[in-house]
Amino acid sequence: xxxxxxxxxxxxxxxxxxxxxxxxxxxxxxxxxxxxxxxxxxxxxxxxxxxxxxxxxxxxxxxxxxxxxxxxxxxxxxxxxxxxxxxxxxxxxxxxxxxxxxxxxxxx
Ligand SMILES: N=c1c2ncn([C@@H]3O[C@H](COP(=O)(O)OP(=O)(O)OP(=O)(O)O)[C@@H](O)[C@H]3O)c2ncn1[C@@H]1O[C@H](COP(=O)(O)O)[C@@H](O)[C@H]1O
Numbered sequence: 001x002x003x004x005x006x007x008x009x010x011x012x013x014x015x016x017x018x019x020x021x022x023x024x025x026x027x028x029x030x031x032x033x034x035x036x037x038x039x040x041x042x043x044x045x046x047x048x049x050x051x052x053x054x055x056x057x058x059x060x061x062x063x064x065x066x067x068x069x070x071x072x073x074x075x076x077x078x079x080x081x082x083x084x085x086x087x088x089x090x091x092x093x094x095x096x097x098x099x100x101x102x103x104x105x106x107x108x
Contacts, residue, residue, distance in 0.1 A: 006068065010082045013072045026073060034077040041070040 016026035029037050044066040051059035075081065 006072075006082055009069065009072055013069075013076050017076055029073050030077055034074065037070070037074045037077045041067070041074050044070045
């Protein structure tokens with residue numbers, strides 16, 4: 001399993017956001033504003049949908065990486081952190097009882 005985490009990507013996006021736009025795709029995207037970043041994210045999501053529909057395994061891996069990167073750029077543009085999103089996922093998991101079910105020992 002790769003040791004690279006979404007938190008690593010978040011840190012890279014935060015660091016590159018401070019770079020001159022001429023030197024960084026991340027900074028150049030952010031300089032164009034949140035709507036541009038969101039549109040770019042949508043384009044990458046559509047490319048991922050196409051790869052999934054076509055059963056293109058390698059394509060879906062590559063497009064998924066694009067989707068995650070561009071989603072993080074959107075978060076950066078709108079002041080959302082990975083922590084906030086993870087907390088929301090954790091809240092849903094505990095609400096639906098999935099965390100409890102997953103950790104409960106099997107009885108049969
Ligand atoms: N993970 C990514 C990443 N994924 C995708 N992309 C860029 O996203 C763009 C998407 O490609 P497209 O062909 O759809 O778009 P484009 O025509 O190049 O660009 P647009 O003008 O349409 O926005 C490509 O230019 C990719 O390089 C990324 N750019 C940067 N990163 C990460 O961010 C780091 C910093 O990059 P810079 O900000 O460029 O220094 C890199 O080291 C990576 O870790």
